Amino acid sequence: MKRQNVRTLALIICTFTYLIVGAAIFDVLESQKERTQRKELALRKADLLKTFNLSTEDFDELEKVVLQLKPHKAGVQWKFTGSFYFAITVITTIGYGHAAPSTDGGKVFCMLYALLGIPLTLVMFQSVGERINTFVRYLLHRLKKCLGMRRTEVSMVNMVTIGFISCMSTLCVGALAFSHFEGWSFFHAFYYCFITLTTIGFGDYVALQNGHALQNKLEYVAFSFMYILTGLAVIGAFLNLAVLRFMTMNAEDEKRDAEQRALLAHNGQAGGHIHCSVDPASSSSTPSGCGGGSAVGGSGGGAASRGLRNVYAEVLHFQSMCSCLWYKSREKLQYSIPMIIPRDLSTSDTYMEQGEAFSNPLHSNGCVCSLQHHSGISSVSTGLHSISNYRNVNKRRSSI
Numbered sequence: 459m460k461r462q463n464v465r466t467l468a469l470i471i472c473t474f475t476y477l478i479v480g481a482a483i484f485d486v487l488e489s490q491k492e493r494t495q496r497k498e499l500a501l502r503k504a505d506l507l508k509t510f511n512l513s514t515e516d517f518d519e520l521e522k523v524v525l526q527l528k529p530h531k532a533g534v535q536w537k538f539t540g541s542f543y544f545a546i547t548v549i550t551t552i553g554y555g556h557a558a559p560s561t562d563g564g565k566v567f568c569m570l571y572a573l574l575g576i577p578l579t580l581v582m583f584q585s586v587g588e589r590i591n592t593f594v595r596y597l598l599h600r601l602k603k604c605l606g607m608r609r610t611e612v613s614m615v616n617m618v619t620i621g622f623i624s625c626m627s628t629l630c631v632g633a634l635a636f637s638h639f640e641g642w643s644f645f646h647a648f649y650y651c652f653i654t655l656t657t658i659g660f661g662d663y664v665a666l667q668n669g670h671a672l673q674n675k676l677e678y679v680a681f682s683f684m685y686i687l688t689g690l691a692v693i694g695a696f697l698n699l700a701v702l703r704f705m706t707m708n709a710e711d712e713k714r715d716a717e718q719r720a721l722l723a724h725n726g727q728a729g730g731h732i733h734c735s736v737d738p739a740s741s742s743s744t745p746s747g748c749g750g751g752s753a754v755g756g757s758g759g760g761a762a763s764r765g766l767r768n769v770y771a772e773v774l775h776f777q778s779m780c781s782c783l784w785y786k787s788r789e790k791l792q793y794s795i796p797m798i799i800p801r802d803l804s805t806s807d808t809y810m811e812q813g814e815a816f817s818n819p820l821h822s823n824g825c826v827c828s829l830q831h832h833s834g835i836s837s838v839s840t841g842l843h844s845i846s847n848y849r850n851v852n853k854r855r856s857s858i
Contacts, residue, residue: 462712532670532671533670534670539676540557543666543682547659548576551659552654554659554660583690587692587696591699624695628688628689628692639665639678640665651689
């Protein structure tokens with residue numbers, strides 16, 4: 459079974475196991491409280507029916523009116539500021555439920571609006587998060603250079619640490635602000651910020667619903683809108699860095715398989731195995747000890763190079779799947795699968811459009827050995843450079 463299929467199956471099993479564990483824990487934590495509240499509310503309902511001499515039908519009608527009045531207690535919801543607030547909750551998939559369209563036209567437009575707005579917003583926040591990560595990575599690199607550190611590379615651990623600190627700082631700043639404006643405790647305000655910025659949006663805590671804030675506190679309204687959008691961008695940057703890295707594992711495996719297929723196709727079209735030895739003392743451009751040159755040179759070399767271009771296009775397809783692929787650890791370099799590809803091929807996408815203009819990687823005798831050029835061995839993994847040639851080795855034997 460392919461590694462990608464095994465990983466997908468393992469993820470499905472882990473997800474359902476996680477759901478079962480979560481359900482069991484919520485059952486233990488919440489079920490007793492629910493039963494107690496139901497008993498208390500039943501007693502309170504009986505007292506109200508007896509005190510005001512209401513029938514069950516009258517009480518049910520009164521209950522419906524109270525529930526319908528609840529959204530209107532916060533003031534007008536469908537003026538521009540309230541509608542803008544609702545639009546944010548739609549396209550960001552927060553969906554508090556504090557307001558909902560009541561007309562058929564509003565419901566139809568809401569569906570169409572969400573159909574385009576949700577993917578647009580997801581792409582936007584992912585792109586903003588990628589730009590934030592790039593900027594933070596640049597700042598960390600400059601900071602390490604200014605501090606005179608020996609290793610100035612920015613590792614994945616550095617980026618994840620900064621992302622986690624940024625997320626916690628954003629949540630704490632929001633909790634302080636909303637606890638002040640809404641009168642909530644710091645814990646409840648922190649809970650609201652977390653539920654909002656993770657787009658869960660239960661609706662048990664909703665900002666801007668007290669004291670007609672949508673009409674009377676425009677500064678607080680502007681702060682709330684900016685906080686939600688900025689916080690979602692910060693969370694998007696962290697998810698782009700930490701979560702999407704694991705979401706692209708299958709893409710990386712496919713890219714690795716494409717590298718293998720490209721290597722095998724190149725070797726097969728080169729016309730079999732040709733062994734040659736390079737003598738550094740020789741000044742000839744044609745290495746000594748090469749055999750079978752006529753079988754691979756000329757038209758054979760052109761066919762091999764064209765086949766290499768076609769297969770390498772498949773590799774390039776996976777090279778820009780996600781920005782987080784650039785944050786590979788240096789330790790993975792030694793496990794990258796090498797390919798015999800010209801140096802300019804692995805560093806320029808325009809190579810694929812040059813057709814016959816690119817230089818033939820095979821010499822007329824079929825050998826990929828040259829003392830005047832860099833080593834042809836390179837890695838096509840994202841962000842990796844060609845491996846420098848071994849100039850101090852007396853002899854090297856390569857197989858094509």
